[in-house]
Amino acid sequence: MSIVSNVRVARADVPSFSFGRAVALLAGTVVVGIEKIMTRAELARSRHQLAQLDERLLRDIGVDRATARFEATKPFWS
Template sequence: MTIGVQKSRALSGVRTASRPAPSLDISLKSLGTLIIRVSDTLLDWQDRARQRHRLGEMDDHLLRDIGLSRADLEHETAKPFWRD
């Protein structure tokens, strides 16, 4: 019985020793690229929300000038900020 326990301990040690360590190889360039992409997306969302808010404040005369109807306006302003 002791031999079986020793064998299993030896095998478990072999298994853990052969496992590669997880790699956290993130270069500064890829991290910088990620930060730029995230900030660009957030700025786009903020700009889109601001534009929709201002569009919602327009009166019928201004809407006609830019070729939109009240229904077009309601459809556009109902969209969430992350949707194009």
């Protein structure tokens, strides 16, 4: 008989479903979703502001009018 066969592995009796874990997972998913929505809203706001800049300001940041227009017309999800 080997030494390995006499060793028992302690295993906690953990149920396969935990309500607390399910709630935590759902809460985490909601938080990530809200963060994504807020990020997309800020991006849309920034693009709108970019479209409002005049030629001098666009030249200061190194963007031409065509690029600014292209960025401003992108949908919020891209």
